[in-house]
Amino acid sequence: MKDFFILAKRFISPYKKYLALNIFFNILSAFLTLFSFAIIIPILEMLFHISPAHYEYMAWGEGSMNDVVVNNFYYYTQEIIAAYGQSAALAALAALLVFMTLLKTGTAYLSAYFSVPLRTGIVRDMRNLIYDKIVSLPIGFFSTERKGDVMARMSGDVTEVENSITSSINMLFKNPIMIIVCLTMMVIVSWQLTLFVLILLPIAGYVMGKVGKSLKRKSLEGQTQWGVLLSNIEETLGGLRIVKAFNAEKKVKSRFKQENEKFVNISNRINRRYELAHPMSELLGTLTIAIVLWFGGTLILAGDSTISAAKFIYYMVIFYSIINPAKDLSKAVYSIQRGMASMERIDKILKAENPIKDPADPKPVSADKPSICYNHVNFKYSQNWVVKDVSLEIPFGHTVALVGQSGSGKSTLADLLPRFYDVNEGSITINGTDIRQLRVRDLRSMMGNVNQEAILFNDSFYNNITFGVENATREQVEEAARIANAYDFIMESENGFDTNIGDRGCRLSGGQRQRISIARAILKNPPILILDEATSALDTESERSVQEALDRLMKDRTTLVIAHRLSTIRNADQICVMHEGEIVERGTHDQLIALNGYYKRLVDMQKF
Numbered sequence: 108m109k110d111f112f113i114l115a116k117r118f119i120s121p122y123k124k125y126l127a128l129n130i131f132f133n134i135l136s137a138f139l140t141l142f143s144f145a146i147i148i149p150i151l152e153m154l155f156h157i158s159p160a161h162y163e164y165m166a167w168g169e170g171s172m173n174d175v176v177v178n179n180f181y182y183y184t185q186e187i188i189a190a191y192g193q194s195a196a197l198a199a200l201a202a203l204l205v206f207m208t209l210l211k212t213g214t215a216y217l218s219a220y221f222s223v224p225l226r227t228g229i230v231r232d233m234r235n236l237i238y239d240k241i242v243s244l245p246i247g248f249f250s251t252e253r254k255g256d257v258m259a260r261m262s263g264d265v266t267e268v269e270n271s272i273t274s275s276i277n278m279l280f281k282n283p284i285m286i287i288v289c290l291t292m293m294v295i296v297s298w299q300l301t302l303f304v305l306i307l308l309p310i311a312g313y314v315m316g317k318v319g320k321s322l323k324r325k326s327l328e329g330q331t332q333w334g335v336l337l338s339n340i341e342e343t344l345g346g347l348r349i350v351k352a353f354n355a356e357k358k359v360k361s362r363f364k365q366e367n368e369k370f371v372n373i374s375n376r377i378n379r380r381y382e383l384a385h386p387m388s389e390l391l392g393t394l395t396i397a398i399v400l401w402f403g404g405t406l407i408l409a410g411d412s413t414i415s416a417a418k419f420i421y422y423m424v425i426f427y428s429i430i431n432p433a434k435d436l437s438k439a440v441y442s443i444q445r446g447m448a449s450m451e452r453i454d455k456i457l458k459a460e461n462p463i464k465d466p467a468d469p470k471p472v473s474a475d476k477p478s479i480c481y482n483h484v485n486f487k488y489s490q491n492w493v494v495k496d497v498s499l500e501i502p503f504g505h506t507v508a509l510v511g512q513s514g515s516g517k518s519t520l521a522d523l524l525p526r527f528y529d530v531n532e533g534s535i536t537i538n539g540t541d542i543r544q545l546r547v548r549d550l551r552s553m554m555g556n557v558n559q560e561a562i563l564f565n566d567s568f569y570n571n572i573t574f575g576v577e578n579a580t581r582e583q584v585e586e587a588a589r590i591a592n593a594y595d596f597i598m599e600s601e602n603g604f605d606t607n608i609g610d611r612g613c614r615l616s617g618g619q620r621q622r623i624s625i626a627r628a629i630l631k632n633p634p635i636l637i638l639d640e641a642t643s644a645l646d647t648e649s650e651r652s653v654q655e656a657l658d659r660l661m662k663d664r665t666t667l668v669i670a671h672r673l674s675t676i677r678n679a680d681q682i683c684v685m686h687e688g689e690i691v692e693r694g695t696h697d698q699l700i701a702l703n704g705y706y707k708r709l710v711d712m713q714k715f
Contacts, residue, residue, distance in 0.1 A: 118233060118272075119225070119229065119272075121228070121232070122228050122229065125221045125222065125224050126225055126280070128217075128218075129218050129221045129222045129280060129281075130218075130284070131218075132214045132215070132218035133218045133280055133281045133284045134284050136211055136215045136218060136285075137284050137285045137287075137288040137289070138288060139210050139211035139214060140211050140285070140289075141292050141425065142207055143204060143207035143208050143210075144421060144424050145421065146200055146203055164179060164182050165179060165182075184196055184200070187199055218281065225272075226269060226272055227269075229269070229272055230266075230268070230269045230272075233265055233268065233453070234261060234265055236457060237260065237261050237265070237456055237457065238261070240456055240457055240459070241257065241456065243461060244461055245462060245463045245527065245528065246522075246527045246528070247488070247527075248459055248461075253334065253335070253337075253338035253341075254338060256334030256335065256338055257334075257456070258334075258337050258341070259334035259337045260334065260452050260453050260455075260456060263333050263449070264449035264450075264452050264453050265449070265453065267446050267448075268446045268449050268450055268453065270446060271446020271447065271449070272446070281432070285428070285429070286429050286432050289425050289426070289428055289429045290305075290429070293422060293425055296414065296421065296422045296425070297403075297414045297418075297419075297422055300399065300402070300403050300414070304395070304399055304426065328373055329373040329377050331452070332366070332369055332370045332373055333370060334452075335366055335370075336363075336366050336367060336370050339362065339363050339366055343359055343363070396423070396426065396427060399423070399426060400423060403419050403422070403423070404419070407419055462529060463527075463547060464547075465546050465547055466543065466544050469544065469546045469549070470540055470544045470545060472537055472538055472545055472549070472553075473538060476503040476504075476538075476634070477503060477537050477538055477553060477634050477665050478500070478501065478502045478503045478537070478538055479499075479500070479524065479535070479536070479537055479665060479667070480500050480535070480536045480537075480539075481497050481498055481499040481500075481520070481533070481535050482533050482535070483496050483532070483534075484496070484497045484498070484520075484523065484530050484532070484534070484535060485497075485531050485533055486519060486528065486531050486532075488528075492688055493516050493519050493688050494516045494519055494520055494523070494530075494688050495516075495687075495688040495689045496533075496689065497533075497688075497689065497690055498690075499520075499683060499690065501665055501666075501667060502665070503665050504663055504664070504665060505665065505680040505681065506661055506666040506668060506676075506678075506679045506681075507666070507667055507668070507679065507680065507681045507682075507683065508668040508669070508670055508676035508679040508681070508682045508683065509667070509668065509669045509683050509685055510670055510676070510682060510684055510685070510709060511684055511685035511686055511705070511709075512686070515685040515686055515687060515688065516685050516687075516688040516689075517669045518639055518669060520685070521637050521639055521667055521669055523535060524554070524635075524637065524667065525550065525551050525554050525556070525637070526543070526547055529543065537550075537553070552633075553633055553634055554633050554635045554636070554637060555627075555628035555631050555632075555633035555635070555636050555660075556628065556637050557621070557624050557628050557636075557637070557638050557639070557657070558639045558640075559640035561612060561617075561620035561623065561624040562611075562624070563611055563612035563615075563620055563623060563624065564611075565607070565609060565610045566607065566608070567602075567605050567606060567607055567608070568588075568600070568603075568604045568605070568623065569584060569604040569605060571608065571623055571627065572584050572587060572588065572604075572623060572626045572630055573627075573630065574627055575631065576627075576630050576631050579630055581604075583630060584604065584626075584630060585604075587626045587630040588604075588626045590626070590629050590656065590659050591622045591625040591626035591629055592622055592652045592656045593619070593622040593625075593626050593656075608623070618652060622652065622656055625656045625657060625660060626656075628660060629656075629659075629660055633664070634665060635664065635665045635666075635667075636661060636664045636665070636666040637666075637667050638657065638666065638667070638668045638669065638670075639669045640669050640670060640671055654675060672713070673709060673713055676696075677696050679695075679696070681695065682694065682695065682696060682699055682706065684699065684704075684705045684706045684709075686705060691704075691705055692704050692705050692706055
């Protein structure tokens, strides 16, 4: 329960109004339940002819409020019998019972009505919070997390928390109110019987509580396995082309079935234990009722009881009305355990530390004519150094290219510039200011990225080009498309700039996708440009078209280029050759050829 109160403090506060209305109508519903059941007493007394012969009207103040209300109720019932007969009085009491039940069910509905925006609002806030956190977390966080598992936390886990909140509201503000009100009335009717009941109920509650102890652990295991299953689906969809190309359908089916079977087995154990709550509480409740019925009935039959037969039946009706809330209470405990297990998984994201933070006192930096300097930079992802003591200057308007074999640290060096990761040692400066002293948003607003894989969204050409750029005009978007050699094929599409390009741009060729990402960078008009193997996945004709667009984009900008195709960086102002995290050669194309070292070997291999 401690975990739930922490959850309530975090998420329920904005919805106090709905919570207050829910509690109010729960209390009203509980009292109306008692009053509607109370009408049973005169009905029974009339049917069995055990009511006293005569009642006199009592004015307020002549006795306690309870005595006055009960006496006058019988008085008016007596008057109706005298005027219209017992059958008419019975019909009137039955109609009153229906009316009271209508009020009771109406208030019960209103309590549920006001709990709906509370429940859905909390889930909405939670999903927003998780999504905001996912977007704000550094790229490094997701290198150790499965995408499918993150999706499972936003879907399945949040749903479990929603169910837990619903159960918690019922457990804290509905069922206890009903139980307390009913127990109070039971004490009023017969404190001796109620004392006997209060001895039995804790025993039943203890037995039910023992069943749910390990449910939280099992639920956590189940939700984790659901994340594995979603990851499996996500990987299969992403790699379907390879699966089919290598005839690996049987292998992926087998792997999925194994994981699915594991999930089913865990779910079976969880659900069987969860479903045990209702029959167990039903059995224990009925056993308790049977014992009370025997005990109270024995007293009445022996003539030693202070309670009449009609009141005893009313007492049993009230007691039976406690059973359902008690059953719901036991099921709510299990739901809360499952919800808290899911909350643990959600909190792994919400409480994740983001090492890429804005400084307390950010410094301003001019985006005008930026020059970049890497000063003895060292970086590692975990154990081994990926970048080792790299120093590099990129003056404004110059193009510096990084070349070398895969795994030499080129992309990592580029990722350090927009602070996708922070350097472990050394520093990176722009116009002499350490980038860690700048706001992350200000830093990244100075940069445009064009990657090897054109990352596009399932949206129109127009929205993909304007992605991240506010208040762009149609003319600016069209001009950016022209510079990127993308205007012609966009206009040839079905709806021009409003044409949807499909999931990740699947309706476009590789060259077209790349030119759209270049148009996006052109529209942003950044002073610093990072090109990460922007043409390496293209055919010769597409490469030429894209390279022309890149040459226009790179003009008068500070550019860092990562290239495998050395022909694309022949005219770079400086080429740095990286090997095992270090810059082993640097210079122009002609100077490096003359050195007859690493770069010359790379060029010769590509010529071959």
